Amino acid sequence: MALPSVVPAPASIEADGSAPFALTSGTPIVAAAEIADATEALQSLIETRTGLRLDTREPADSAADARAIVLEIAGDGAAESYRLDVTEASVIVNGTDAAGLFYGVQTLGQLVEPAPGGWQIPAVRIVDAPRFAYRGVMLDVARHFHDVATVKAYIDRTSALKFTHLHLHLTDDQGWRLQLDSRPLLTEKASATSVGGDPGGFYTQDDYREVIDDAGARHMTVVPEIDLPGHTHAVSLAYPELSEEPVLSDHIREIVRDYGGELPVNRVPYDGMAVGFSSLKIRDEATYEFLADVLGEVARLTPGPYLHIGGDETLGTSAEDYDYFIGRVSRLAASLGKTPVAWHEAGTATDLEPTTVGQFWGYVEPIDGMDAKARGFTAVGSDQGKLIDALAFPRAAAAEAAWSPAAGASELRTWESFAARVGALAPLWTSQGIGFTPLDGIPWAVEVAAGADRGDA
Incomplete structure (x- = not known):
């Protein structure tokens, strides 16, 4: 049966x-x-x-x-x-x-x-x-801004699949998305752009509290990410004195050639796809005064235990400077009463705050030496959702890898079972207005006629 x-x-x-x-x-x-x-x-x-x-x-x-x-x-x-x-x-x-x-x-x-x-x-x-207490899903609102209503809808959809943590990628080369009283120029001058010229935007502190409250009502914890020390071109629009000149490698030029747009220039809004060219000034004390303000205010606004400090794709930062920066900023995050979270590259830092949680990006398991970079710190994965329904669904259903028994420990943990069970969700998702992508290889259920009230209560 x-x-x-x-x-x-x-x-x-x-x-x-x-x-x-x-x-x-x-x-x-x-x-x-x-x-x-x-x-x-x-x-x-x-x-x-x-x-x-x-x-x-x-x-x-x-x-x-x-x-x-x-x-x-x-x-x-x-x-x-x-x-x-x-x-x-x-x-x-x-x-x-x-x-x-x-x-x-x-x-x-x-x-x-x-x-x-x-x-x-x-x-x-x-x-x-x-099976695991931390079941995280990511939403990148920095490269493409999404308003509060959209974020809340994403929370509603993903919490139904038993996710517990919403990782909000709030800052990147293309824009700064959270209003901060201590550094108001960040949203005044660095929030108006997105990838491809799409409209930008930012969250007021009331907006951010609304998102946190909505997540909390669905038993989700918001994990804010301020991506550092790279992915910081937007900072140059507001505080150019803190930013190094972009490092324009052959890789950056290839990305611009293949995907269009212009090469990044300090103090000029950037809406391209290239990454790894930007960096804060690592040896300037003004940088750490800036980060004390920024991370301190984000920590005060966020009731959850985590503060994500980025650390990925820092091709514009030397290895020595990266090591110094990650050690110092991970300790700053901890001093604010938060558990620092960083991308897996941070595991190379020799003076990393011991409580830091590492996060692999883009992979289910470490490959190409990522495990060596992550070294010994606690690690979590992420399901990175972007434009949202069509790309996140049915992909988000893979949350069962974090909730369900391990593969091999249950007859349900097979591709055939997973595909059939996900396909059966199609009528529910359709009724909820979820614009999922009906991928091939999944037997999507179709209801010929919706049920009607029996009327025999």
Whole structure:
């Protein structure tokens, strides 16, 4: 018997072919008032998928309900874990904590399917918990700016796949995206451009707080990145005295030749694709006064534990200067009460702050000597989302590599299973307005006719 499709693959899923739970407009959601966030999330999921707006009831008022969806927090088990039991008579989602309940609700939303004349949830028992606590997705708003509404939609979509951290790439050669009171020229003079001449933009501090709050409501932590000491051409527009002249290598000239645009010039906005040419002045104390202001303010604005300091593709910085800079700035980030995060190249620094977390870019595992550069520090991967729905979906579903049992430890962790389960999400994603790319090799599900309310509540 085929198992219901769930992404990420759960730790344990069992189905015995029993009669499904009939979902109608009269189905109540039974939940205590203190877990209203989970209740509202489920209401929204079901309404988007089916058109049904379910009422909610307090547990004390629901003893006589024959058929109900019950949400509860038990408080025992691994962090972020949940249990989901569906029978013909009831649906019970039991989370160890608020995050676990949220993830159980997301799984339940994936199980809703059309039935003759209505909607149903197949009888199933799921016991689930994450394999890794850090499950990160990246959004680059520096090369192409995205407004707050778009970022919040991205949070909503990726948190449903059980991501826990949103890595915001806030600064790069093409633009500076976060308003800072200590250095106002950064957004006044360095935020108006994007790659290819697209409109720029920036987040006010209220915008940034709104993003953080929205992420927090979905159990996601924002990880802000201020990319240093390279990827800093935008700084030259606001504080040119802190920037070295661009290093125009043959590689930079090739990129300009192949992708168009102009060669970078200090104090001139840059909208090209080349990287690695820019650098702050490593031996100038004014640079570190600037960074104390910038990183200090970003740290104060960000409640999460992480502060990403970049460190990648610094072709315009000598190895000696890079080593000095990374050691000093990683210690600065730590002194601000944050765990420094840096790209894998930072692992070469001899005086790296010991608490620094390393991040491989562009690869699932280290290749071409990246593991040697990363040396011994704790490392995490990243799923780098760019223009957003079409490139991030179905790609973001690969989040199951961080949530689900290891490949080989579960029969669900095969390409064939993954492709089938992702394909089954097509109707849900379509109802949510997710403009995913229907890649070849995935059997995308098509619903001939949407279900209708049974009307027999």
